[in-house]
Amino acid sequence: MTGPNLEFLEAGGDVEQAYRLLLRLGGADHDALARHLGLSPDAAAARGSRVVGLGLATAQDGVLRPVPPGKAVERLVERRLARSRDALEAEVARCGIVDSLHDERAAGLAEASRVGRDGPPVQRLESLDDIQAALDEMxxxxxxxxxxxxPRGVLSPHHISHSRPLDMRVLRRGVAMRSLLGRDALGDPGTMAYLWELADKGCEVRIARQPVERMIVCDRAVALTSLDPEDGSKGALLTREPGLVATLVKLYEQMWEAADPLPAPSGATQSPGARPEGVERQVLDALRTADKDEAGARDLGISVRTYRKHVASLMQRLDATNRFQVALLARERGWI
Structure with missing residues (x-):
């Protein structure tokens, strides 16, 4: 293809050809794709699934509609940035640079103790910038x-906009994520929409029946709690002291066990024979085009663990004995 193309965003070649065709036509079903691109029906369906999987088009009732070019390129940029970020984070974990830097700080605290200065195992954070920096690092x-x-339950739009990239980054890595919120969340549409979004990506969410303590615990190794349980604006305590972290984890487990599961969105409960929607529909399409779970999860921007959870759900609903039967049985039911 001459002129500007999408190769540098890892979406060139056949995918770009199909997307450009959809832009010219305004939309097309798989038969139209096959006719214009000179493909067999199965090959056209696979091509269309790849375009949808990359976020360049939407699929409804068998018709593919192109996403506006600006939005399409934005999604490709975000996808490539996410992959680069994941690779860098994996290298950070592999080389042990964080442990090395923590060793430097520990050595400094030990030296401070020897000369009579304080070196407490719990760090007091009073400014919003310090708290946010600690959260980002954790x-x-x-x-x-x-x-x-x-505890409050209601998440402000600002909180959600800041938390979303952090939460999605954690979920993409396959981290087991649990979120517990106060009951006020049930009455706030913005909060509930975000909680359903998190749950769709693999986060476990519960709504507390009783008051809960504000906290964040990562890898059962570091925890952040409020200085004043009644007023989160007064600062926070950051601790890596094993005994204190273990106590907070135990408290969290008790609060979790006493909470209720996140209610499903209105009308979202699906019967076993219902047509899959949302991420599950995208996973179904990915099963036809991706040869490995890792590739399918990467294309959809979700963790492999979450991807496999959806695959298992589809297999159960279709009574398939293996994932290769899923696409065949789904086609027989008219799902794809």
């Missing part, structure tokens, strides 16, 4: 588990 380096509890 979530950036989380590798296994992220636990959060929000």
């Amino acid at each position: 979530t950036f380096f989380t590798r296994t588990e992220n636990l959060t509890a929000q």
Whole structure:
């Protein structure tokens, strides 16, 4: 293809050809794609699924509609940035640079103790900037588990906009994420929409029946709690002291067990024979085009663990004995 193309965003070649065709036509079904691109029906369906999987088009009732060019390029840029970020984070974890830097700080605290200065195991954070920096560091380096509890429940639009990239980054890495919120969340549409979004990406969410303590615990190794349980604006305590962190984890587990599961969106409960929607529909399409779970998860911007959870759900609903039967049975039911 001559002139500017999408190769540098890893979406050139056949995918770009199909997307440009959709832009010219304004939309097309798989038969139209096959006719214009000179493909078999199965090949056209696979091409269309790749275009949808990359976020360049939407699919409804068998018709593909192109996403506006500006939005399409934005999604490709975000996808490539996410992959680069994941690679850098993996290298950070592999080389042990964070542990090395923490060793430097520990050595400094030990030296401070020897000369008579304080070196407390719990750090007091009073400014918003310091608290935010601590949160960013905690979530950036989380590798296994992220636990959060929000007593108030209602999340402001500013809080959501700041938290979304951090939460999605954690979920893409396959980190087990749990979020516990106060009951006021149930009455706030913005908060509930974000909680359903998190749940769709693999986060476990519960709504507390009783008051809960504000906290964030990462990898059961570091925790952040409020200085004043009644007023989060007064600062926070950051601790890596194993005994204190273990106590906070135990408290979190008790609060979690006493909470209720996140209610499903109105009308969202699906019967086993219902047509899949949302991420599950995208996973179904990805099963036809991606040869490995890792590739399918990467294309959809979700973790491999979450991807496999949706695959297992589809297999159960279709009574398929393996994932290769899923696409065949889904086509027989008219799902694809």
